[in-house]
Amino acid sequence: MQSTAKSRRAPPARDAAVAPELRGEKGGGVAHDWALYAATVLGFLILLWVDTGLVPEAAARGFGPKLSTDAVAKVGAEARLAPGGLGNKLRVLERRVGQLVGGDRVANCSSQDSEWRFHQNDQRHVFQWRCTVYKSAAEEVSVWGSPLRTSGLLPSTLSARHLTLLAGEITEWSDRRVLPTARASNGSSWAYRRHSAAAVRLEPETWVLEYQKSVLFEGTRLIPAAAELFVSKCSTAARRVRRRLARRRIPGGAQAIPT
Numbered sequence: 001m002q003s004t005a006k007s008r009r010a011p012p013a014r015d016a017a018v019a020p021e022l023r024g025e026k027g028g029g030v031a032h033d034w035a036l037y038a039a040t041v042l043g044f045l046i047l048l049w050v051d052t053g054l055v056p057e058a059a060a061r062g063f064g065p066k067l068s069t070d071a072v073a074k075v076g077a078e079a080r081l082a083p084g085g086l087g088n089k090l091r092v093l094e095r096r097v098g099q100l101v102g103g104d105r106v107a108n109c110s111s112q113d114s115e116w117r118f119h120q121n122d123q124r125h126v127f128q129w130r131c132t133v134y135k136s137a138a139e140e141v142s143v144w145g146s147p148l149r150t151s152g153l154l155p156s157t158l159s160a161r162h163l164t165l166l167a168g169e170i171t172e173w174s175d176r177r178v179l180p181t182a183r184a185s186n187g188s189s190w191a192y193r194r195h196s197a198a199a200v201r202l203e204p205e206t207w208v209l210e211y212q213k214s215v216l217f218e219g220t221r222l223i224p225a226a227a228e229l230f231v232s233k234c235s236t237a238a239r240r241v242r243r244r245l246a247r248r249r250i251p252g253g254a255q256a257i258p259t
Helices: 002-060 069-080 086-101 222-253
Strands: 117-119 128-135 139-146 150-154 161-167 169-174 181-184 189-192 198-202 206-213
Touching: 069 086, 069 161, 069 189, 069 206, 086 128, 086 139, 086 161, 086 206, 139 161, 169 206
Parallel strands: none
Antiparallel strands: 117 128, 128 139, 139 206, 150 198, 161 189, 161 206, 169 181, 169 198
16 A cells, blocks of 8 residues: 555656756746847847947048049049050059048059959859959949950849949840840949849950948948848748749649540
């Protein structure tokens, strides 16, 4: 009888041993939720501080952009009209940009020992040689192009890209347009909005001047930009899921026609 009583009392002991573990798991989940919530609130406050305090203060202290899209386009027009080859155009460009931002901050892309980097993120993107003329935390001026004929995609960026054709000819197919746009070196300047891409074809010896501001100093608020980027990523993921589901339905949905 005593052994039977002890055996009947054993299950509550096991339940008591399991209960703290379950309570611990629930407590860990609650702690994880609170940590995620705190990180989200902290990230929002940081974005709000950058939008309302850091960027205006940095611009007021002289850390903002020293150039503008119109000024760079004007410099590009002067460089394009320079006689001679690419070297002369680059020297005019370096001298004029140096007058605006300070000569000691401008790279020497026109010399024989200048550093031109080969860029191609993957096989779809247009391969190009690029040299950065001037770069700061707020903006960047660079020259890119190719001595060979090439074509591919210009990837999208977080901020707008302002382009001026220095030499050669470029044909583009931008977003939502089927008909191409041909641009020749006769004063052509244009821009791509942020998050927009284009397919381009460069003729031999085509060189482009590009000016791009940092997203912080472009006049775009970080909170709406972050929300827009999040929505874009979600829509891209949704399209991938729909394509995968469509591929799975095709083999099962295909049926042989009876004869």
